[in-house]
Amino acid sequence: MQSPAFDHLVVGAFLLFGVVFVAVTVFASNLLSPKGKDEPNRLEPYECGVEPVGPPWVQFRVGYYVYALLFVVFDIETVFLYPWAVSFNKMGLFVLTEMTIFIAILAAGLAYAWKEGALRWR
Protein backbone atom coordinates (compact mmCIF):
# COMPACT_ATOMS: atom_id res chain seq x y z
CA MET A 1 0.00 0.00 0.00
CA GLN A 2 3.04 2.27 0.22
CA SER A 3 3.96 3.75 -3.12
CA PRO A 4 4.53 7.35 -4.23
CA ALA A 5 1.40 7.19 -6.40
CA PHE A 6 -0.72 6.07 -3.44
CA ASP A 7 0.79 8.81 -1.25
CA HIS A 8 -0.17 11.43 -3.78
CA LEU A 9 -3.66 9.98 -3.94
CA VAL A 10 -3.89 10.36 -0.16
CA VAL A 11 -2.75 13.99 -0.39
CA GLY A 12 -5.40 14.70 -3.01
CA ALA A 13 -8.08 12.93 -0.96
CA PHE A 14 -7.20 15.00 2.11
CA LEU A 15 -7.44 18.21 0.10
CA LEU A 16 -10.92 17.31 -1.17
CA PHE A 17 -12.12 15.94 2.15
CA GLY A 18 -10.96 19.04 4.02
CA VAL A 19 -13.05 21.29 1.78
CA VAL A 20 -16.09 19.00 2.14
CA PHE A 21 -15.64 18.80 5.92
CA VAL A 22 -15.62 22.60 6.33
CA ALA A 23 -18.66 22.96 4.07
CA VAL A 24 -20.61 20.27 5.96
CA THR A 25 -19.82 21.57 9.47
CA VAL A 26 -20.61 25.18 8.57
CA PHE A 27 -23.86 24.03 6.95
CA ALA A 28 -24.74 21.86 9.96
CA SER A 29 -24.11 24.68 12.39
CA ASN A 30 -26.33 26.93 10.25
CA LEU A 31 -29.12 24.36 10.56
CA LEU A 32 -28.67 23.99 14.31
CA SER A 33 -28.17 27.61 15.28
CA PRO A 34 -30.93 30.06 16.16
CA LYS A 35 -31.54 33.04 13.91
CA GLY A 36 -31.49 36.33 15.80
CA LYS A 37 -34.00 39.12 15.26
CA ASP A 38 -33.01 41.69 12.68
CA GLU A 39 -32.03 44.74 14.68
CA PRO A 40 -30.58 47.95 13.18
CA ASN A 41 -26.92 47.61 14.20
CA ARG A 42 -26.67 43.85 14.39
CA LEU A 43 -24.73 43.33 11.18
CA GLU A 44 -22.40 46.33 11.54
CA PRO A 45 -18.65 45.59 11.75
CA TYR A 46 -17.47 45.30 15.35
CA GLU A 47 -15.13 48.17 16.07
CA CYS A 48 -15.47 48.26 19.85
CA GLY A 49 -19.03 49.53 19.76
CA VAL A 50 -18.22 52.73 17.90
CA GLU A 51 -19.81 53.24 14.48
CA PRO A 52 -17.15 52.61 11.82
CA VAL A 53 -15.71 55.74 10.24
CA GLY A 54 -14.58 55.60 6.61
CA PRO A 55 -14.13 52.57 4.41
CA PRO A 56 -12.81 49.39 6.08
CA TRP A 57 -10.18 48.75 3.41
CA VAL A 58 -7.67 51.36 4.53
CA GLN A 59 -4.45 51.93 2.62
CA PHE A 60 -1.26 50.23 3.74
CA ARG A 61 2.30 51.38 3.50
CA VAL A 62 4.12 50.45 0.34
CA GLY A 63 6.83 49.01 2.62
CA TYR A 64 4.78 45.82 2.91
CA TYR A 65 5.38 45.14 -0.77
CA VAL A 66 9.13 45.59 -0.49
CA TYR A 67 9.11 42.87 2.16
CA ALA A 68 6.92 40.73 -0.06
CA LEU A 69 9.36 41.06 -2.96
CA LEU A 70 12.33 40.19 -0.74
CA PHE A 71 10.39 37.22 0.59
CA VAL A 72 9.70 35.81 -2.85
CA VAL A 73 13.40 36.05 -3.77
CA PHE A 74 14.61 34.40 -0.58
CA ASP A 75 11.91 31.76 -0.43
CA ILE A 76 12.65 30.52 -3.93
CA GLU A 77 16.37 30.42 -3.25
CA THR A 78 15.70 28.49 -0.06
CA VAL A 79 13.81 25.88 -2.04
CA PHE A 80 16.85 25.57 -4.34
CA LEU A 81 18.93 24.72 -1.29
CA TYR A 82 16.83 21.65 -0.39
CA PRO A 83 17.85 19.31 -3.23
CA TRP A 84 21.42 20.35 -2.57
CA ALA A 85 21.12 19.47 1.12
CA VAL A 86 19.59 16.06 0.34
CA SER A 87 22.49 15.04 -1.89
CA PHE A 88 25.11 16.78 0.25
CA ASN A 89 26.48 13.61 1.86
CA LYS A 90 26.77 11.78 -1.44
CA MET A 91 29.02 14.30 -3.14
CA GLY A 92 32.50 15.61 -2.54
CA LEU A 93 33.94 18.96 -1.54
CA PHE A 94 32.79 20.45 -4.83
CA VAL A 95 29.16 20.91 -3.68
CA LEU A 96 30.33 22.75 -0.59
CA THR A 97 32.34 25.35 -2.51
CA GLU A 98 29.52 25.72 -5.00
CA MET A 99 26.96 26.34 -2.30
CA THR A 100 29.29 28.72 -0.47
CA ILE A 101 29.24 30.88 -3.59
CA PHE A 102 25.43 30.60 -3.83
CA ILE A 103 24.94 31.55 -0.18
CA ALA A 104 27.45 34.40 -0.56
CA ILE A 105 25.33 35.82 -3.38
CA LEU A 106 22.23 35.46 -1.19
CA ALA A 107 23.97 37.17 1.71
CA ALA A 108 25.17 39.96 -0.57
CA GLY A 109 21.59 40.51 -1.73
CA LEU A 110 20.40 40.67 1.86
CA ALA A 111 23.21 43.06 2.79
CA TYR A 112 22.30 45.31 -0.14
CA ALA A 113 18.59 45.37 0.84
CA TRP A 114 19.63 46.08 4.42
CA LYS A 115 21.91 48.95 3.36
CA GLU A 116 19.19 50.45 1.15
CA GLY A 117 16.86 50.52 4.17
CA ALA A 118 14.37 47.95 2.83
CA LEU A 119 14.48 46.16 6.18
CA ARG A 120 13.55 49.24 8.20
CA TRP A 121 9.98 49.04 9.51
CA ARG A 122 8.43 52.48 9.29
Add this chain to the structure above:
Amino acid sequence: MSPTLAVIVRLVAVLGLMLTNGVVMIYLLRKVLGHLHIRLGPMHVGWHGLLQTVNDVLKLLTKEDLTPRAVDKVLFFLAPVVVFVPSLMAYLALPFSEALRATRLETGMLFTFAVLAIVPIGILMAGWASANKWSLLGGMRAAAMQIAYEVPLLLSVLPIVMIAGTMELGAVVDAQAGTWFGLVPRWFITDPLLWPTFLIFLISSLIEVNQTPFDMSEGESEIVAGFASEYSAMKFALMFLSEFSNTFVVSAMGVTLFFGGWLLPWAPDSWYEAVPALAPIVFLTKAYVGVVLLWWIRGTFPRVRIDQMMSLGWKRLIPAALAMILITGVVQKLLAPVLYRAVG
Protein backbone atom coordinates in the same frame (compact mmCIF):
# COMPACT_ATOMS: atom_id res chain seq x y z
CA MET B 1 -6.91 -3.58 1.95
CA SER B 2 -8.19 -1.82 -1.13
CA PRO B 3 -6.75 1.64 -1.86
CA THR B 4 -10.12 3.34 -1.31
CA LEU B 5 -10.48 1.76 2.13
CA ALA B 6 -6.88 2.66 2.99
CA VAL B 7 -7.55 6.29 2.07
CA ILE B 8 -10.75 6.36 4.15
CA VAL B 9 -8.97 4.83 7.16
CA ARG B 10 -6.35 7.56 6.92
CA LEU B 11 -8.94 10.31 6.61
CA VAL B 12 -10.89 9.12 9.65
CA ALA B 13 -7.76 8.53 11.72
CA VAL B 14 -6.22 11.94 10.95
CA LEU B 15 -9.46 13.85 11.38
CA GLY B 16 -10.08 12.00 14.67
CA LEU B 17 -6.60 12.84 15.89
CA MET B 18 -6.99 16.48 14.84
CA LEU B 19 -10.32 16.93 16.62
CA THR B 20 -9.08 15.11 19.72
CA ASN B 21 -5.97 17.29 19.71
CA GLY B 22 -8.15 20.37 19.50
CA VAL B 23 -10.33 19.39 22.45
CA VAL B 24 -7.46 18.13 24.61
CA MET B 25 -5.16 21.05 23.81
CA ILE B 26 -7.71 23.77 24.54
CA TYR B 27 -8.39 22.18 27.94
CA LEU B 28 -4.66 21.74 28.55
CA LEU B 29 -3.94 25.34 27.52
CA ARG B 30 -6.48 26.72 29.95
CA LYS B 31 -5.14 24.51 32.73
CA VAL B 32 -1.48 25.34 31.99
CA LEU B 33 -2.13 29.08 31.73
CA GLY B 34 -4.33 28.89 34.83
CA HIS B 35 -1.64 27.29 36.93
CA LEU B 36 0.99 29.68 35.55
CA HIS B 37 -1.23 32.50 36.80
CA ILE B 38 -1.65 30.71 40.14
CA ARG B 39 -5.33 30.01 39.60
CA LEU B 40 -7.13 26.79 38.82
CA GLY B 41 -8.44 27.16 35.26
CA PRO B 42 -11.70 25.41 34.35
CA MET B 43 -13.09 23.45 37.33
CA HIS B 44 -16.86 23.19 37.03
CA VAL B 45 -17.91 21.12 34.00
CA GLY B 46 -16.91 17.54 34.79
CA TRP B 47 -14.07 16.41 37.04
CA HIS B 48 -11.55 19.28 37.23
CA GLY B 49 -13.32 20.84 34.25
CA LEU B 50 -12.50 17.91 31.94
CA LEU B 51 -15.70 18.31 29.94
CA GLN B 52 -15.31 22.09 29.59
CA THR B 53 -14.03 22.01 25.99
CA VAL B 54 -16.66 19.48 24.87
CA ASN B 55 -19.20 21.88 26.30
CA ASP B 56 -17.60 24.79 24.45
CA VAL B 57 -17.57 22.91 21.15
CA LEU B 58 -21.27 22.09 21.46
CA LYS B 59 -21.94 25.72 22.33
CA LEU B 60 -20.03 26.94 19.25
CA LEU B 61 -21.91 24.46 17.07
CA THR B 62 -25.25 25.97 18.09
CA LYS B 63 -24.19 29.63 18.01
CA GLU B 64 -25.67 31.96 15.43
CA ASP B 65 -23.43 32.22 12.38
CA LEU B 66 -23.35 35.97 11.76
CA THR B 67 -22.33 37.36 8.39
CA PRO B 68 -21.87 41.11 8.82
CA ARG B 69 -23.42 43.27 6.12
CA ALA B 70 -20.26 44.76 4.63
CA VAL B 71 -18.11 41.61 4.26
CA ASP B 72 -16.72 40.27 1.01
CA LYS B 73 -19.01 37.22 1.00
CA VAL B 74 -16.98 34.83 -1.15
CA LEU B 75 -13.68 35.41 0.67
CA PHE B 76 -15.44 35.43 4.05
CA PHE B 77 -16.62 31.84 3.46
CA LEU B 78 -13.46 30.74 1.71
CA ALA B 79 -11.08 31.86 4.48
CA PRO B 80 -11.97 29.09 7.00
CA VAL B 81 -11.44 26.54 4.21
CA VAL B 82 -8.01 27.95 3.36
CA VAL B 83 -7.08 27.95 7.06
CA PHE B 84 -8.46 24.51 7.89
CA VAL B 85 -7.51 22.34 4.92
CA PRO B 86 -3.72 22.88 5.16
CA SER B 87 -3.69 22.14 8.86
CA LEU B 88 -5.51 18.87 8.17
CA MET B 89 -2.96 18.05 5.47
CA ALA B 90 -0.04 18.91 7.74
CA TYR B 91 -0.53 15.57 9.53
CA LEU B 92 0.15 13.60 6.37
CA ALA B 93 3.91 13.33 6.64
CA LEU B 94 4.23 12.99 10.43
CA PRO B 95 5.88 9.68 11.40
CA PHE B 96 4.09 8.30 14.47
CA SER B 97 6.10 5.10 14.18
CA GLU B 98 7.99 3.08 11.59
CA ALA B 99 4.69 1.77 10.22
CA LEU B 100 2.07 4.21 11.45
CA ARG B 101 1.94 7.23 9.18
CA ALA B 102 -0.46 8.50 6.59
CA THR B 103 2.09 8.77 3.81
CA ARG B 104 5.79 8.30 3.21
CA LEU B 105 6.34 11.42 1.16
CA GLU B 106 9.95 11.72 0.04
CA THR B 107 9.66 15.46 0.58
CA GLY B 108 7.85 15.14 3.93
CA MET B 109 9.71 17.90 5.73
CA LEU B 110 9.27 20.46 2.95
CA PHE B 111 5.66 19.34 2.43
CA THR B 112 4.72 19.96 6.07
CA PHE B 113 6.25 23.42 6.14
CA ALA B 114 4.76 24.22 2.74
CA VAL B 115 1.18 23.40 3.73
CA LEU B 116 1.58 25.25 7.04
CA ALA B 117 2.70 28.27 5.01
CA ILE B 118 -0.72 28.36 3.32
CA VAL B 119 -2.48 29.10 6.63
CA PRO B 120 -1.47 32.80 6.79
CA ILE B 121 -2.97 33.30 3.32
CA GLY B 122 -6.29 32.19 4.80
CA ILE B 123 -5.75 34.51 7.76
CA LEU B 124 -5.04 37.40 5.39
CA MET B 125 -8.20 36.48 3.46
CA ALA B 126 -10.21 36.44 6.66
CA GLY B 127 -8.82 39.80 7.72
CA TRP B 128 -9.44 41.38 4.34
CA ALA B 129 -12.92 39.93 3.84
CA SER B 130 -14.18 40.97 7.27
CA ALA B 131 -14.49 44.65 6.27
CA ASN B 132 -13.27 45.62 9.70
CA LYS B 133 -10.17 47.70 10.37
CA TRP B 134 -9.03 45.52 13.26
CA SER B 135 -9.38 42.41 11.13
CA LEU B 136 -7.47 43.97 8.26
CA LEU B 137 -4.64 44.98 10.59
CA GLY B 138 -4.52 41.43 11.95
CA GLY B 139 -4.49 39.94 8.49
CA MET B 140 -1.73 42.24 7.25
CA ARG B 141 0.34 41.48 10.33
CA ALA B 142 -0.10 37.75 9.71
CA ALA B 143 1.17 38.23 6.17
CA ALA B 144 4.15 40.32 7.28
CA MET B 145 5.08 37.79 9.98
CA GLN B 146 4.77 34.92 7.59
CA ILE B 147 6.97 36.74 5.11
CA ALA B 148 9.62 37.40 7.73
CA TYR B 149 9.77 33.93 9.26
CA GLU B 150 9.07 31.43 6.52
CA VAL B 151 12.60 31.89 5.20
CA PRO B 152 14.48 31.42 8.52
CA LEU B 153 12.25 28.43 9.34
CA LEU B 154 13.03 26.71 6.05
CA LEU B 155 16.72 27.60 6.29
CA SER B 156 16.99 26.50 9.92
CA VAL B 157 16.10 22.87 9.22
CA LEU B 158 18.52 22.58 6.29
CA PRO B 159 21.47 21.44 8.47
CA ILE B 160 19.32 18.48 9.52
CA VAL B 161 18.60 17.59 5.91
CA MET B 162 22.33 17.82 5.25
CA ILE B 163 23.23 15.50 8.13
CA ALA B 164 20.39 13.01 7.61
CA GLY B 165 20.64 13.19 3.81
CA THR B 166 16.86 12.97 3.38
CA MET B 167 13.65 14.96 3.74
CA GLU B 168 11.56 11.88 4.50
CA LEU B 169 10.62 12.33 8.15
CA GLY B 170 10.75 8.64 9.10
CA ALA B 171 14.28 8.42 7.72
CA VAL B 172 15.21 11.53 9.71
CA VAL B 173 14.12 9.69 12.86
CA ASP B 174 16.08 6.60 11.82
CA ALA B 175 19.16 8.79 11.42
CA GLN B 176 18.88 9.61 15.14
CA ALA B 177 18.98 5.99 16.34
CA GLY B 178 21.86 4.77 18.49
CA THR B 179 24.08 6.56 20.98
CA TRP B 180 27.24 8.65 21.13
CA PHE B 181 29.97 6.77 23.03
CA GLY B 182 27.26 4.26 24.05
CA LEU B 183 25.86 6.85 26.41
CA VAL B 184 24.15 9.92 24.94
CA PRO B 185 21.26 9.24 22.52
CA ARG B 186 22.14 10.43 19.03
CA TRP B 187 19.14 12.71 18.79
CA PHE B 188 19.99 15.81 16.83
CA ILE B 189 19.41 17.97 19.90
CA THR B 190 22.43 16.35 21.59
CA ASP B 191 24.66 17.61 18.77
CA PRO B 192 26.03 21.03 19.89
CA LEU B 193 26.38 21.98 16.23
CA LEU B 194 22.59 22.01 15.95
CA TRP B 195 21.80 24.08 19.06
CA PRO B 196 21.71 27.44 17.22
CA THR B 197 19.64 25.72 14.55
CA PHE B 198 17.17 24.56 17.18
CA LEU B 199 16.86 28.07 18.60
CA ILE B 200 16.10 29.53 15.16
CA PHE B 201 13.62 26.72 14.52
CA LEU B 202 11.91 27.33 17.89
CA ILE B 203 11.47 31.08 17.34
CA SER B 204 10.33 30.74 13.73
CA SER B 205 7.87 27.98 14.50
CA LEU B 206 6.32 29.96 17.37
CA ILE B 207 5.64 32.67 14.81
CA GLU B 208 4.45 30.14 12.25
CA VAL B 209 1.64 29.08 14.62
CA ASN B 210 0.82 32.57 15.97
CA GLN B 211 1.68 31.77 19.57
CA THR B 212 2.29 34.54 22.10
CA PRO B 213 4.87 36.28 22.27
CA PHE B 214 4.29 36.48 18.51
CA ASP B 215 0.49 36.60 18.27
CA MET B 216 0.30 40.06 16.69
CA SER B 217 -2.24 38.90 14.12
CA GLU B 218 -4.72 38.13 16.88
CA GLY B 219 -3.46 40.42 19.65
CA GLU B 220 -6.72 40.61 21.57
CA SER B 221 -5.52 43.37 23.89
CA GLU B 222 -4.82 45.76 21.00
CA ILE B 223 -6.86 44.79 17.93
CA VAL B 224 -9.90 42.99 19.47
CA ALA B 225 -9.46 39.49 18.01
CA GLY B 226 -7.55 40.55 14.92
CA PHE B 227 -8.46 38.56 11.83
CA ALA B 228 -11.14 36.63 13.76
CA SER B 229 -13.11 39.64 15.05
CA GLU B 230 -16.04 39.17 12.70
CA TYR B 231 -16.13 35.38 12.77
CA SER B 232 -18.60 33.44 14.88
CA ALA B 233 -19.92 29.93 15.41
CA MET B 234 -18.40 27.09 13.36
CA LYS B 235 -16.24 29.25 11.10
CA PHE B 236 -14.56 30.70 14.18
CA ALA B 237 -14.26 27.25 15.76
CA LEU B 238 -12.61 25.79 12.66
CA MET B 239 -10.04 28.60 12.46
CA PHE B 240 -9.06 28.12 16.07
CA LEU B 241 -9.12 24.34 15.82
CA SER B 242 -6.63 24.79 13.01
CA GLU B 243 -4.44 27.08 15.13
CA PHE B 244 -4.28 24.53 17.96
CA SER B 245 -3.72 21.69 15.55
CA ASN B 246 -0.86 23.60 13.91
CA THR B 247 0.73 24.05 17.32
CA PHE B 248 0.64 20.28 17.73
CA VAL B 249 2.08 19.71 14.26
CA VAL B 250 4.93 22.15 14.85
CA SER B 251 5.70 20.50 18.17
CA ALA B 252 5.61 17.10 16.48
CA MET B 253 7.98 18.40 13.81
CA GLY B 254 10.35 19.61 16.53
CA VAL B 255 10.18 16.17 18.13
CA THR B 256 10.83 14.47 14.79
CA LEU B 257 13.71 16.71 13.77
CA PHE B 258 15.49 17.25 17.07
CA PHE B 259 14.23 14.88 19.77
CA GLY B 260 14.40 11.50 18.08
CA GLY B 261 10.74 11.14 17.04
CA TRP B 262 9.34 7.87 18.36
CA LEU B 263 12.71 6.71 19.76
CA LEU B 264 13.23 6.18 23.47
CA PRO B 265 16.77 6.68 24.74
CA TRP B 266 18.69 3.38 25.01
CA ALA B 267 15.65 1.29 24.03
CA PRO B 268 16.57 -1.70 21.83
CA ASP B 269 14.68 -2.24 18.57
CA SER B 270 13.05 -5.37 19.97
CA TRP B 271 10.88 -3.25 22.28
CA TYR B 272 9.18 -1.52 19.36
CA GLU B 273 8.61 -4.87 17.67
CA ALA B 274 7.19 -6.42 20.86
CA VAL B 275 4.82 -3.53 21.62
CA PRO B 276 3.68 -1.83 18.38
CA ALA B 277 1.84 0.87 20.39
CA LEU B 278 5.04 1.95 22.14
CA ALA B 279 6.37 4.13 19.31
CA PRO B 280 3.20 6.21 18.74
CA ILE B 281 2.74 6.66 22.50
CA VAL B 282 6.32 7.89 22.88
CA PHE B 283 5.85 10.23 19.90
CA LEU B 284 2.57 11.70 21.17
CA THR B 285 3.95 12.11 24.69
CA LYS B 286 7.00 13.96 23.39
CA ALA B 287 4.82 16.14 21.16
CA TYR B 288 2.58 17.05 24.09
CA VAL B 289 5.56 17.86 26.29
CA GLY B 290 6.65 20.19 23.47
CA VAL B 291 3.18 21.76 23.36
CA VAL B 292 3.24 22.42 27.11
CA LEU B 293 6.70 24.01 26.76
CA LEU B 294 5.35 26.28 24.00
CA TRP B 295 2.56 27.32 26.35
CA TRP B 296 5.00 27.91 29.15
CA ILE B 297 6.62 30.43 26.79
CA ARG B 298 3.15 31.75 25.92
CA GLY B 299 2.29 32.29 29.57
CA THR B 300 5.62 33.90 30.45
CA PHE B 301 6.71 36.36 27.78
CA PRO B 302 5.08 39.67 26.84
CA ARG B 303 4.07 40.22 23.23
CA VAL B 304 6.87 41.76 21.14
CA ARG B 305 6.33 44.76 18.88
CA ILE B 306 5.89 44.05 15.20
CA ASP B 307 8.90 46.13 14.12
CA GLN B 308 11.12 44.31 16.64
CA MET B 309 9.86 41.02 15.32
CA MET B 310 10.48 41.94 11.69
CA SER B 311 14.03 43.08 12.34
CA LEU B 312 14.76 39.98 14.41
CA GLY B 313 13.70 37.81 11.50
CA TRP B 314 15.41 39.60 8.64
CA LYS B 315 18.51 40.97 10.35
CA ARG B 316 19.35 38.24 12.85
CA LEU B 317 17.74 34.89 12.07
CA ILE B 318 18.25 34.76 8.29
CA PRO B 319 21.99 35.59 8.44
CA ALA B 320 22.37 33.22 11.39
CA ALA B 321 20.57 30.42 9.56
CA LEU B 322 22.71 30.94 6.43
CA ALA B 323 25.85 30.87 8.57
CA MET B 324 24.71 27.65 10.26
CA ILE B 325 24.27 25.98 6.86
CA LEU B 326 27.84 26.85 5.89
CA ILE B 327 29.24 25.82 9.28
CA THR B 328 27.37 22.52 9.12
CA GLY B 329 28.68 21.99 5.61
CA VAL B 330 32.28 22.59 6.61
CA VAL B 331 32.00 20.44 9.73
CA GLN B 332 30.32 17.59 7.85
CA LYS B 333 32.80 17.58 4.99
CA LEU B 334 36.06 18.38 6.76
CA LEU B 335 35.75 17.60 10.47
CA ALA B 336 33.19 14.80 10.66
CA PRO B 337 35.31 12.17 8.85
CA VAL B 338 38.12 12.79 11.36
CA LEU B 339 35.71 12.76 14.32
CA TYR B 340 33.99 9.57 13.22
CA ARG B 341 37.35 7.86 12.94
CA ALA B 342 38.21 9.02 16.45
CA VAL B 343 34.87 7.86 17.90
CA GLY B 344 34.92 4.62 15.93
